[in-house]
Amino acid sequence: MTASPKSRRRVLVGVSAVAAVSLGVGVAAGSRITSPEDAAAKTAAPKASQITVPVAKKALSSKVIGRGDASFDGAVNIRVETSGLTTPAIVTGKVPAVGSTITEGKALLEITGRPVIGLAGVLPMYRTLSPGSKGPDVLQLEQTLDRLGLDPGTVDDEYDTDTSQAVERLYEKAGYDAPAPDERLTQAVDQAKKQVDAAKNQLRQARAQLKQAKDAAKAGGNTDTSVQQGAVDDAESNLADAQQAQSEAEFKAGTPLPVSEIVYVKTLPRRVDDVKVERGGTVNGVVMSASGASLVVTVKVDAETAQRLKAGMAATLDLGEGTAVAAKVRRITKNGNQYDVVVAPNALTASQLALLRDANVRVTIPVKSTGGKVLAVPVAALSSGADGGSRIEVLRNGKTELVPVTVGLSADGYAQVTPAGDARLSEGDQVVVGR
Incomplete structure (x- = not known):
C-alpha cells in the first residue's frame, strides 16, 4: 500500500525533530567534557602573593622578664652563746614580736635579767672580752663602738681602759647597768689599795725617823743618818710598787663584755621573722630568725x-x-x-x-x-x-x-x-x- 504525500510529510517532520534533539544533547554533553590539562589548570592553587609590612621607626629595648617571690632580704638565725653563764639561761623579758625591728645597740632579748644587745659585725661573739684581751674580735668591737660614736679611744685590737669606758656608754645608751667585773678582780683591787695604804704609812714613818735623825745631828748628836735615809728610799720604792700593783688590778677590773650579752649580725636593722623562745623558757640554740628590714x-x-x-x-x-x-x-x-x-x-x-x-x-x-x-x-x-x-x-x-x-x-x-x-x-x- 502506497503512503499518501501527507503521511510522508509527518514522518519527515518527526525524524527532523529527533535529529534536532539529539544534536542539542550532543552539544550539551560536549560542553561538559574537558581535557586532563584543562582540569589540572582549573584545580591548581592560585599563584602565591607576597606578604609585606612597612619598615617601622621605633625604639627597641631588650628585656629580661620573669616572676619572683617577695621576701625580706637576708634571713639569718640568731644564736646567743650562753656557755659563760653560771646559772640556767632563762628568758626573763624583752621577747620580740614577729615583724618588729632589731636595731643596733638595743636589747633584742633579756636572759637572766641581763640584755642581749645586737651589734652589726661579721665575727660572732665567741668569748668574754675584758681589759687585756687582744684579737680581731676586739678590733671589731672597737670599730663598732667608734661607729656608734661611743669613743673607744685608739681603734686597735687591744681591750684597754678606753674600751671599757666605751662599753659602759654602750650599756648606758641601751638603758642597762654595765656588766660588773669578776668578784675576784674587785677583791684584788681592794687588796691592792690596802697595800698602797700600808706602803704610805711605812713611808710616813720612815720620813719621820729621818727627820728626827737630822734634827739630832743639828743638835750635836750623831750626824750619820744613812740608815734612816735608806729606810725612806725603801719605803718610797715599796709605795711605787704598791701603786703599780693597784693600777694593774684596777685595769683588770675594768668593765668586761660578757659573751652572753652581745650578738653580732652582719647588717642591722633587721626584721624579726620568727621567735623560737618565750618568757620563762630556757635558751637552747637559735632564739629567733630575722631578715633585712x-x-x-x-x-x-x-x-x-x-x-x-x-x-x-x-x-x-x-x-x-x-x-x-x-x-x-x-x-x-x-x-x-x-x-x-x-x-x-x-x-x-x-x-x-x-x-x-x-x-x-x-x-x-x-x-x-x-x-x-x-x-x-x-x-x-x-x-x-x-x-x-x-x-x-x-x-x-x-x-x-x-x-x-x-x-x-x-x-x-x-x-x-x-x-x-x-x-x-x-x-x-x-x-x-x-x-
Missing part, C-alpha cells in the same frame, strides 16, 4: 640570662592593680644550676608595701636599648646572603629588591636595621615577610 623580689634565671645582668641595673616591679614600682638589681648569686637575681624597690609607700609583702610579682629588667627610634623590621624579614651578610626584600614598583643591612638590637620580634653601603631604606618601605 627591706623587701626584695628574687627571680630565678638560667646561666645564659644571668650573664646579661649585673648589679645596679634598673628594673620594674608590677604589683598588679595597675601599680608599677621602680627598682634595681641588688645582687646576682649562683644557686645550684640556676641564679638568684635579687631586685629591690627604690621606695615603697605603705599601700605598695602591703601589695608586695609575700606576693609573687612580674619583674622586668631592661638589658639594652637603642636609646631612641631606629629603623626596624620584623625578624622574619631577615635572610642571609651568599656572603653571610644579612639582607631584606623590599617591594618597590611591583618588583622585589634585595637590600643588604646591618642588624643591631633585636627585641619583641623586631630587629634594628641599617642599610649597608649605598643601599636605600626608609620608614614605610614595604618589606617581604612571607608568601
Whole structure:
C-alpha cells in the first residue's frame, strides 16, 4: 500500500525533530567534557602573593622578664652563746614580736635579767672580752663602738681602759647597768689599795725617823743618818710598787663584755621573722630568725640570662592593680644550676608595701636599648646572603629588591636595621615577610 504525500510529510517532520534533539544533547554533553590539562589548570592553587609590612621607626629595648617571690632580704638565725653563764639561761623579758625591728645597740632579748644587745659585725661573739684581751674580735668591737660614736679611744685590737669606758656608754645608751667585773678582780683591787695604804704609812714613818735623825745631828748628836735615809728610799720604792700593783688590778677590773650579752649580725636593722623562745623558757640554740628590714623580689634565671645582668641595673616591679614600682638589681648569686637575681624597690609607700609583702610579682629588667627610634623590621624579614651578610626584600614598583643591612638590637620580634653601603631604606618601605 502506497503512503499518501501527507503521511510522508509527518514522518519527515518527526525524524527532523529527533535529529534536532539529539544534536542539542550532543552539544550539551560536549560542553561538559574537558581535557586532563584543562582540569589540572582549573584545580591548581592560585599563584602565591607576597606578604609585606612597612619598615617601622621605633625604639627597641631588650628585656629580661620573669616572676619572683617577695621576701625580706637576708634571713639569718640568731644564736646567743650562753656557755659563760653560771646559772640556767632563762628568758626573763624583752621577747620580740614577729615583724618588729632589731636595731643596733638595743636589747633584742633579756636572759637572766641581763640584755642581749645586737651589734652589726661579721665575727660572732665567741668569748668574754675584758681589759687585756687582744684579737680581731676586739678590733671589731672597737670599730663598732667608734661607729656608734661611743669613743673607744685608739681603734686597735687591744681591750684597754678606753674600751671599757666605751662599753659602759654602750650599756648606758641601751638603758642597762654595765656588766660588773669578776668578784675576784674587785677583791684584788681592794687588796691592792690596802697595800698602797700600808706602803704610805711605812713611808710616813720612815720620813719621820729621818727627820728626827737630822734634827739630832743639828743638835750635836750623831750626824750619820744613812740608815734612816735608806729606810725612806725603801719605803718610797715599796709605795711605787704598791701603786703599780693597784693600777694593774684596777685595769683588770675594768668593765668586761660578757659573751652572753652581745650578738653580732652582719647588717642591722633587721626584721624579726620568727621567735623560737618565750618568757620563762630556757635558751637552747637559735632564739629567733630575722631578715633585712627591706623587701626584695628574687627571680630565678638560667646561666645564659644571668650573664646579661649585673648589679645596679634598673628594673620594674608590677604589683598588679595597675601599680608599677621602680627598682634595681641588688645582687646576682649562683644557686645550684640556676641564679638568684635579687631586685629591690627604690621606695615603697605603705599601700605598695602591703601589695608586695609575700606576693609573687612580674619583674622586668631592661638589658639594652637603642636609646631612641631606629629603623626596624620584623625578624622574619631577615635572610642571609651568599656572603653571610644579612639582607631584606623590599617591594618597590611591583618588583622585589634585595637590600643588604646591618642588624643591631633585636627585641619583641623586631630587629634594628641599617642599610649597608649605598643601599636605600626608609620608614614605610614595604618589606617581604612571607608568601
